[in-house]
Amino acid sequence: MSLFFLEGRMDHQDRPRRERPQRSAARSRHSAASESNTAATSYSRRTRSTRPRPSSSDAIGAQPRRSGRHRSDDRDWRKAENHARRIQRRYPNRRLKETSLPRHRKKPSGWDRVKDAWKSSWVLRIAAGIVVTLLVISSINRSISPPEGLETNEVTAEQAPVIEPSAAVEMFIPAIDVHAKFDDDNCRVLDGAINPDTMDKACTYTADDRPYSLPGTNAEDIVVIAGHTGAGVPAVFNKLYDGAANEHKVSIGDKLYVRTKNSDQNWLIYTATDLHDPDKQGLAGDSSVWGEDAMPGRLLTISCIQPANPLEAAVRNAVVGWQYEGTTHTAKDKKA
DSSP: OOBBBBBBBOOTTOOOOOOOOOOOHHHHHHHHHHHHHHHHHHHHHHHHSOOOOOOOOTTTTOOOOHHHHHHHHHHHHHHHHHHHHHHHHSSSTTTOOOOTTOOOOOOOHHHHHHHHHHHHHHHHHHHHHHHHHHHHHHHHOOOOOOOTTTSEEEEEEEESSSOOOEEEEEEGGGGEEEEEEEEESSOOETTEEEOOOOEEEEEEEEOOOOOOSSSSSTOOOOOEOOOOOOOOSSTTTTTEETTTTTEEEOOTTTEEEEEEEETTEEEEEEEEEEOOBBBHHTTTTOOOHHOOOOOOEEEEEEEOOOOOSSTTTTOEEEEEEEEEEEEOOOHHHHOO
């Protein structure tokens, strides 16, 4: 066999002899074993690479292998699902929100904060109740000035126009700052005693078996006006009597003005003439209050006396006797 080199042609006999390094027997054996293992490994790899892989139809239930990333996603999903189920079992009435979507909390409005505070704070509810009660009391006890001309347009009984008896509508006692509206119906009677329907209105009392009259310029007998008082609560006639001082607030000579359904803007005028504080049981037979015979032009205001101790029962009445003096009219009626 001929060999060609770039340096030129050289015969086999003329080539210089190379000296090979001497190797030990152990090294030679190690090298031989390494070469043998390398050859075996290469043959094994070639064999496996050429061997066909079994398809999914070759074995029942065989699953394709998933990458490490997919397996990690599966574990995270199962973990989230198991956590949601544990919460649902622990709080069955709680509505679970989608965990896969971002959760955005809406900022509560001022009205929402007020509603939450109202539901959670009993102190707030008590305070609101106190405020409402005070407003109601102030609305009942607020001072209302008499209409213009009420005390300046007076005329005597002889000069007054005729006003037929009818139910009272409104009343003023300017000296003690009393103003009263009236119930539409007659005074209620319970267990044989006058008991008005409401705390904030007065009423007139008449009965078929009694001679009492409705207010008017020609009333034939006593006119009876009744109203409640209250222990620590507002009532229409609270200012007629001072229970703590045990004395009437009305003085002899004070005036009372009554407007009726028939009087329009004219008012009947009465003057205080006598004061009484009898026991409730003895009021019906007190001749100093009712008189012996018919008493035209007389008017009575009747209320309860509240004792100084609010735990005690009211056992007395405050009764004021008034006498008809004439009429007056307001500026509104005068302009008309």
